Amino acid sequence: MEIKKKRWKNRLLSLVSILMLLGGVYVLYNVFSPMMTQPNPDNNSTTKLLAETPEESIKENRLYIPKIDINLPYAKGGAGVMERGAWWRSPNSGNPKDGGNFVLSAHRFIMGLTPQQTQRKSPFYNINRLEIGDNIIIDYHKQRYEYKITEVFSVRPEDVKIEKRTEEPRLTLYSCTLGGADDGREVIIAEPVKKSEPKQKSAS
Template sequence: MGLRTRSANRSLAPKLITIAAVIFLGGGLYLLSLVSAPMLLPVVSSQARSIDPSTLESPRTNDNRIIIPRIGVNIPYGAEDSSLETGALWRYPDRGSPEQGGNFILAAHRFTLAPTPQQTALRSPFYHIDKVQVGDNVVVDFNGKRYGYEINEIKTVQPSQVEVEAPSDTAKITLYSCGLDGAEGDRIVLVGSPIGEVKVGSDPRQASST
């Protein structure tokens, strides 16, 4: 009886090892899919590719949005911390807005790991912020109107360099996100100048300054 038990245990061991290896490999592949989701989705999803601003729907008063055409970003923003779950956070609303001028500051996550690849991509809207270039246009929907900005400065700062959020007498937009190494690492900052209100169905470069 003892010999049979030991023999059964020996035959069971390879099966358990195989099962464990499959689980480990499957878990690793799933984790890899989560980590690579923001990078891969623009390739497999037409909704995540570059955006033609002239095809955007009309702005709505209850749906403020930031659109970065080059990297396919079209997300809502708000002043509540929960806005970071699905979009961008409007920091210090009293310091600026498209309507009032000043320093209009929006921040969003560059990479946040979530339970599924789709959720990971949704919570990592600024993953490709490093691909934005000087001269690119950014579109902002605010209170039912559409405004255009042109990026004229791109820089990397440390978390302690909070002057990027300082009040400004000059109207501008400041977009920033943490690096891929987390909140303790450097931040990528984009600064843009307003180019006026954008008509629905037109390119931001045709914005009116009035």
């Protein structure tokens, strides 16, 4: 009888150990799932959505970053806006139409119950993959604006200069570093790409 009890306890301990190990593996996979995505910048959900949504059919304000497969709405308001997309910070600092500093921020990392939730809640997780020269697209008031990244840098959490209005039109994206909100901010600066003027037909 005593031997059977020991066997039962050993089996139970083994089962608990296996479950804990599997749980740990799942948590690690969940945490690192946004990092594991390697989207093709020429063929992903963002590039497809852009192709399917020409400028004349724009219905909402939206941010697109093809290189890291980001496409999400943005809006004014408080931090709660970031549960649904990006937060338009300091609207008085500027916008794509009138110039100035158009500032958007979004969550870097929020863990969900599943890897899919984690990826959805952490849209700016891979912001560190962006480089000078990469393109960013903004839909604003039914108009489409293209930007090209010109600067990539980090600042301290208390540095609010990145939200100040600027003389020249620009787009500023930022999010926390992976060290957390108290560690600092990763910042992306992009300048508008001038639309080419339509060629006029020469008189024959």
